[in-house]
Amino acid sequence: MTELILQTKDLRKTYHPGTVQAVEALRGIHLDFEKGRYYAIIGKSGCGKSTLLHILGALDTPTAGQVICAGEDVFGRSRNALAAFRRRQIGFVFQSYNLLQEHTVLENILMPLHLDGRDADEEYLHPIMEMLEIEGLVHKFPSELSGGEQQRVAIARALSAKPAIVLADEPTGNLDPATGRHTLALMQHTMEQLGQTLILVTHDMDIAEKAHVLIRIHQGEIVDVT
Numbered sequence: 001m002t003e004l005i006l007q008t009k010d011l012r013k014t015y016h017p018g019t020v021q022a023v024e025a026l027r028g029i030h031l032d033f034e035k036g037r038y039y040a041i042i043g044k045s046g047c048g049k050s051t052l053l054h055i056l057g058a059l060d061t062p063t064a065g066q067v068i069c070a071g072e073d074v075f076g077r078s079r080n081a082l083a084a085f086r087r088r089q090i091g092f093v094f095q096s097y098n099l100l101q102e103h104t105v106l107e108n109i110l111m112p113l114h115l116d117g118r119d120a121d122e123e124y125l126h127p128i129m130e131m132l133e134i135e136g137l138v139h140k141f142p143s144e145l146s147g148g149e150q151q152r153v154a155i156a157r158a159l160s161a162k163p164a165i166v167l168a169d170e171p172t173g174n175l176d177p178a179t180g181r182h183t184l185a186l187m188q189h190t191m192e193q194l195g196q197t198l199i200l201v202t203h204d205m206d207i208a209e210k211a212h213v214l215i216r217i218h219q220g221e222i223v224d225v226t
């Protein structure tokens with residue numbers, strides 16, 4: 001049985017609407033995301049990938065259309081409910097890792113939990129750190145780690161609050177191809193074990209082809225879902 005976890009209906013985003021600089025970044029996106037599956041989003045620079053990912057994770061708001069999670073319109077919720085959705089349902093992994101430099105690896109990983117006033121679940125987190133091969137790094141600072149290590153820490157951080165959905169925007173873009181693919185394989189394996197949904201933006205076709213579903217965007221529109 002497949003379960004819809006996230007859906008978009010006629011999603012549109014226009015930057016600077018009504019002005020001469022108006023940019024229609026998304027032009028009516030309809031997508032269904034099923035629980036536990038791995039989606040890759042590909043398309044040329046500027047086609048709207050990051051815009052879509054940010055709206056899916058409620059980091060930005062659409063100009064029109066809906067994002068539906070568990071049957072409910074995400075942007076129809078109160079501000080508090082929207083913030084709770086972001087903290088509890090969504091994990092983000094960015095291209096530039098975005099780790100807090102003055103905090104240790106462990107503190108970084110636990111940050112989303114602390115922000116939500118929750119304690120760490122050791123039984124959940126330990127296998128994740130093992131699978132991502134970072135158990136030995138927990139007391140180090142980000143500046144002491146390689147790029148690949150920092151990105152694996154950022155992935156653990158995205159997973160620590162047990163999100164149902166992880167959104168990753170070119171997470172391996174700053175890594176050499178071999179390290180990038182290894183990092184992605186570890187992430188995919190970890191998320192499969194946890195039954196989480198991964199939505200990943202990538203320029204690397206070798207990575208995209210490992211996804212269950214490949215979504216192609218061109219100039220703000222979906223051109224192919226395979």
Ligand SMILES: Nc1ncnc2c1ncn2[C@@H]1O[C@H](COP(=O)(O)OP(=O)(O)OP(=O)(O)O)[C@@H](O)[C@H]1O
Pocket residue numbers: 015016023024025043044045046047048049050051052
């Ligand atoms: N904050 C913003 N204000 C105005 N225009 C924006 C803003 N962010 C993005 N855009 C425009 O919206 C379009 C889509 O941008 P987006 O960042 O979603 O592309 P992308 O597919 O992620 O590209 P890349 O592969 O280079 O990261 C582009 O034309 C971009 O210039």
Ligand SMILES: [Mg+2]
Pocket residue numbers: 049050051169
């Ligand atoms: Mg982008």
